[in-house]
Amino acid sequence: MTDSLVDLSRLQFAVTALYHFLFVPLTLGMVWILVVMESVYVMTGKQVYQDMTRFWGKLFGINFALGVTTGITMEFQFGTNWAYYSHYVGDIFGAPLAIEGLMAFFLESTFIGLFFFGWDRLSRPKHLMVTLLMALGTNLSALWILIANGWMQNPVGAAFNPTTMRMELVDFGALLFNPDAQAKFVHTVSAGYVTASTFVLAISSWYLLKGKDVEFAKRSFRVASAFGLASALSVIVLGDESGYTVGEAQQTKLAAMEAMWDTEPAPASFNLIAAPNEKTEKNDWAVRIPYVMGLIGTRSTTTLIPGIHQIKDKNRQRILSGVEAVRALEQVRHDPADQEARRMLELHKADLGFGLLLKPYVRNFDQITPELLQKAVDSTIPRVFPMFWSFRIMVALGFLILTLFVASFISTLQGRCENKRWLLKWALLMLPAPWLACEFGWFVAEYGRQPWTIYGVLPTHLSVSTLTSDSLMGSLAGFVGFYTVLLVVEMVLMVKFARQGPGSLGTGRYDNELAHAH
Amino acid sequence: MDYPTLKVIWWVLVGFLLICFAIMDGHDMGVGTLLPFVGRNDVERRVVINTVGPHWDGNQVWFVTSGGAIFAAWPLVYATAFSGFYWAMLAVLWALFFRPVGFDYRSKIDNAVWRSTWDWGLFIGGAVPPMIFGVAFGNLLQGVPFVFDDNLVSTYSGSFWQLLNPFALLAGVVSSAMITFHGGVYLAHRTEGAIQQRAMGSARWSGLILLASFTLAGIWLASGIEGYRITSVVDPAAMANPLGKTVVRHAGAWLDNYRHWPLTLLVPALVYLATPMTFVVLKARRTGLAFILSSLALTGVIGTAGVSMFPFIMPSSSSPVSSLTVWDAVSSQKTLFIMLVAALIFVPIIIAYTRWCYRVMAGKVTVAFIEKNKHSTY
Numbered sequence: 001m002t003d004s005l006v007d008l009s010r011l012q013f014a015v016t017a018l019y020h021f022l023f024v025p026l027t028l029g030m031v032w033i034l035v036v037m038e039s040v041y042v043m044t045g046k047q048v049y050q051d052m053t054r055f056w057g058k059l060f061g062i063n064f065a066l067g068v069t070t071g072i073t074m075e076f077q078f079g080t081n082w083a084y085y086s087h088y089v090g091d092i093f094g095a096p097l098a099i100e101g102l103m104a105f106f107l108e109s110t111f112i113g114l115f116f117f118g119w120d121r122l123s124r125p126k127h128l129m130v131t132l133l134m135a136l137g138t139n140l141s142a143l144w145i146l147i148a149n150g151w152m153q154n155p156v157g158a159a160f161n162p163t164t165m166r167m168e169l170v171d172f173g174a175l176l177f178n179p180d181a182q183a184k185f186v187h188t189v190s191a192g193y194v195t196a197s198t199f200v201l202a203i204s205s206w207y208l209l210k211g212k213d214v215e216f217a218k219r220s221f222r223v224a225s226a227f228g229l230a231s232a233l234s235v236i237v238l239g240d241e242s243g244y245t246v247g248e249a250q251q252t253k254l255a256a257m258e259a260m261w262d263t264e265p266a267p268a269s270f271n272l273i274a275a276p277n278e279k280t281e282k283n284d285w286a287v288r289i290p291y292v293m294g295l296i297g298t299r300s301t302t303t304l305i306p307g308i309h310q311i312k313d314k315n316r317q318r319i320l321s322g323v324e325a326v327r328a329l330e331q332v333r334h335d336p337a338d339q340e341a342r343r344m345l346e347l348h349k350a351d352l353g354f355g356l357l358l359k360p361y362v363r364n365f366d367q368i369t370p371e372l373l374q375k376a377v378d379s380t381i382p383r384v385f386p387m388f389w390s391f392r393i394m395v396a397l398g399f400l401i402l403t404l405f406v407a408s409f410i411s412t413l414q415g416r417c418e419n420k421r422w423l424l425k426w427a428l429l430m431l432p433a434p435w436l437a438c439e440f441g442w443f444v445a446e447y448g449r450q451p452w453t454i455y456g457v458l459p460t461h462l463s464v465s466t467l468t469s470d471s472l473m474g475s476l477a478g479f480v481g482f483y484t485v486l487l488v489v490e491m492v493l494m495v496k497f498a499r500q501g502p503g504s505l506g507t508g509r510y511d512n513e514l515a516h517a518h
Numbered sequence: 519m520d521y522p523t524l525k526v527i528w529w530v531l532v533g534f535l536l537i538c539f540a541i542m543d544g545h546d547m548g549v550g551t552l553l554p555f556v557g558r559n560d561v562e563r564r565v566v567i568n569t570v571g572p573h574w575d576g577n578q579v580w581f582v583t584s585g586g587a588i589f590a591a592w593p594l595v596y597a598t599a600f601s602g603f604y605w606a607m608l609a610v611l612w613a614l615f616f617r618p619v620g621f622d623y624r625s626k627i628d629n630a631v632w633r634s635t636w637d638w639g640l641f642i643g644g645a646v647p648p649m650i651f652g653v654a655f656g657n658l659l660q661g662v663p664f665v666f667d668d669n670l671v672s673t674y675s676g677s678f679w680q681l682l683n684p685f686a687l688l689a690g691v692v693s694s695a696m697i698t699f700h701g702g703v704y705l706a707h708r709t710e711g712a713i714q715q716r717a718m719g720s721a722r723w724s725g726l727i728l729l730a731s732f733t734l735a736g737i738w739l740a741s742g743i744e745g746y747r748i749t750s751v752v753d754p755a756a757m758a759n760p761l762g763k764t765v766v767r768h769a770g771a772w773l774d775n776y777r778h779w780p781l782t783l784l785v786p787a788l789v790y791l792a793t794p795m796t797f798v799v800l801k802a803r804r805t806g807l808a809f810i811l812s813s814l815a816l817t818g819v820i821g822t823a824g825v826s827m828f829p830f831i832m833p834s835s836s837s838p839v840s841s842l843t844v845w846d847a848v849s850s851q852k853t854l855f856i857m858l859v860a861a862l863i864f865v866p867i868i869i870a871y872t873r874w875c876y877r878v879m880a881g882k883v884t885v886a887f888i889e890k891n892k893h894s895t896y
Binding site: 061062064065066068069072073075076078079080081083084085086087090091092093094095097098099100101102103105106107109110111112113114116117118119121122133161163164165166168169170172333465466467471475478482486489490493496497504505506 | 571572573574575576578579582583585586587589590591593594596597598599600601604605607608611612614615617618619621622623626627668669670671672673674757758759849850852853856857860861864865868871872875878879892893894895
């Protein structure tokens with residue numbers, strides 16, 4: 001596999017996944033906001049709450065369309081661009097994707113039709129049930145996708161089979177209850193709830209600033225600030241920091257994103273900000289807070305958090321053991337009856353993936369030099385600088401959003417939010433913040449997994465399809481072209497309807513009723 | 519449950535999912551294909567779009583789930599087919615892009631150029647995928663040039679243009695005609711007046727093309743296309759290893775199954791029974807029954823391709839030993855079993871709530887309805 005093919009495949013996946021992830025968080029949260037609004041409608045019978053459900057539902061629909069469009073790309077891409085990955089781990093990884101379809105995606109996609117078109121054909125409680133099932137489907141979908149993704153980070157419950165030349169499922173329960181997946185699920189859906197709350201809060205604030213549809217906007221503001229406050233607390237308190245002590249992938253990530261070059265006596269200090277230097281492998285300077293890292297990261301005063309150098313030392317041993325595994329595997333593939341080779345493979349099997357890390361540097365494992373070995377060892381740690389700063393940007397945005405929701409929740413309780421223009425302006429200004437935080441978070445989680453697609457099992461450079469770089473450049477250009485046009489179209493519609501407001505429902509009850517708008 | 523049984527069950531199950539995909543997503547793709555021709559003005563087109571408006575998204579999940587099931591049950595097929603047919607798959611994907619945005623965005627702006635652009639987008643999203651799937655099946659029946667190395671890395675040596683050979687294009691016509699036929703029948707069921715008349719006309723035309731092209735493809739397959747045959751002893755309980763068998767190409771090998779099990783001839787016969795019967799009941803305006811019959815017709819078409827090739831899924835023309843079959847391209851016994859349990863639990867539930875949704879939205883979509891609800895319909 002050539003480097004350019006691997007790099008282009010990664011770039012295409014990153015571009016399409018980051019793009020898909022512009023639409024997913026809003027969907028995950030909007031569905032619950034719609035459930036809340038519609039529940040109030042069903043309980044109180046107040047028309048404005050149905051109008052809120054329908055109007056915010058309209059914006060939700062514009063976003064949802066692109067979520068569906070770009071989601072299919074993700075499924076296709078495993079087969080088109082990551083063929084060896086699909087073969088090597090399909091036995092495990094395919095299952096949660098298929099179950100996602102059966103259990104969740106059908107549910108959300110079938111009921112979304114009735115959500116939009118069933119208002120006049122269903123009783124109020126039945127329509128609410130439809131909305132609820134749609135919300136459930138959307139969030140279950142995230143659960144299964146994150147079970148699949150969690151397995152990439154922490155591949156539990158599977159074993160390598162030399163006859164089929166792939167990983168095979170051993171323990172389905174371990175796959176389901178992977179602590180990594182659980183932590184990721186809570187963190188990701190909470191982030192989605194925050195995104196949707198910010199969206200509703202910011203647009204409602206804009207109506208209040210303009211003084212239009214004030215009653216409608218005040219109620220929307222209230223729902224968003226309550227839901228947003230709870231979600232922002234959840235995303236930070238139950239953030240997946242707690243998952244970072246589980247499994248080696250997460251330990252490596254933790255060391256990189258905290259720029260912890262060496263293991264410190266427990267509890268370790270926290271680098272609030274620092275200047276990580278990849279060449280000297282230390283921080284040029286750092287602002288440190290004693291004990292905090294150890295306490296947050298391990299929830300204890302005695303557990304050590306391994307530093308980058310210690311992780312590298314361990315990985316060097318694993319690569320050397322992995323070399324034995326690769327050699328034994330070659331012999332077993334050549335002669336399945338070779339018992340000595342089978343015994344060796346069994347002995348070193350856990351490090352097979354680490355042996356494969358050497359493949360891009362040396363074809364013949366008899367020619368391994370200390371320099372090549374060092375290259376492979378160095379490759380096991382993602383670059384520290386982007387990890388360190390992406391994580392900090394995400395966390396800073398998270399706290400900024402939390403403060404916004406604290407302020408807006410207090411003001412909505414006092415019933416005076418429409419008078420606090422500074423708050424309304426601030427809320428409007430914060431509109432892009434959750435999206436940025438989500439994208440940086442995605443980057444930390446997935447870039448931080450490098451050089452692996454499946455941590456410790458399958459290196460990224462072996463995972464790709466046998467394609468030409470030209471094909472990749474062509475498809476990448478196609479995706480960029482399509483996605484740019486789609487984004488422009490989506491933004492045009494989103495801005496048009498957000499500006500027009502609930503008047504776009506054509507009910508005659510709101511400002512900006514335009515006869516020709518649909 | 520033993521491994522050989524699970525392997526066969528999964529062949530049936532993937533076939534079932536693909537047939538559900540053709541019946542459900544097929545009818546809304548057929549509607550998309552007919553949209554620019556059956557709807558002559560904006561409101562007529564909105565009628566056509568809104569017959570599938572509440573359902574296309576749920577239907578499309580049959581496609582996504584079929585893909586997911588192939589990933590989980592036949593990972594090597596998923597890997598080899600999607601990467602080998604790289605540009606064809608991207609063409610399907612990019613055509614599908616037009617559907618969610620086309621449906622949801624089209625009527626949100628009142629501008630003739632905007633709406634007509636999305637109408638043609640919906641046409642592309644409806645017409646291109648079935649055609650490419652047909653072409654892909656046409657190529658599978660002839661074998662596809664790919665080879666595995668010892669580590670099971672697959673290398674595909676064909677080009678996109680080689681996929682467009684005469685037999686494969688004929689298979690593309692079969693598939694397109696079948697989906698258009700099915701979409702026309704559905705449209706006749708959900709519309710009235712002039713639109714219904716045009717839909718019925720399209721259904722008749724495409725039904726006739728389906729019969730003609732299916733017949734021609736069958737004759738060609740029996741006389742001119744070399745099939746594949748496993749020549750080594752197959753151990754159905756063996757672990758999946760596609761390199762552990764020998765395969766030859768043989769003229770007429772695709773008729774083997776019909777010779778061994780003559781009852782399987784009922785599968786292609788279904789096409790010849792159900793299609794003309796569709797015409798008859800359509801004429802009698804029994805449109806609901808016609809939809810069931812056209813569903814049976816496309817079950818026959820897809821079933822014929824499957825039965826002809828069994829146990830092959832994806833034969834290799836350049837390295838027959840690399841061919842993928844139901845015995846050696848599958849997941850482990852454990853995964854197949856877990857996935858079977860999941861399918862047995864969820865498929866009936868999905869069918870039940872999908873049915874409920876169609877019942878809630880049942881009835882003709884009319885011009886008057888669209889004009890009354892122009893803010894809330896597509």
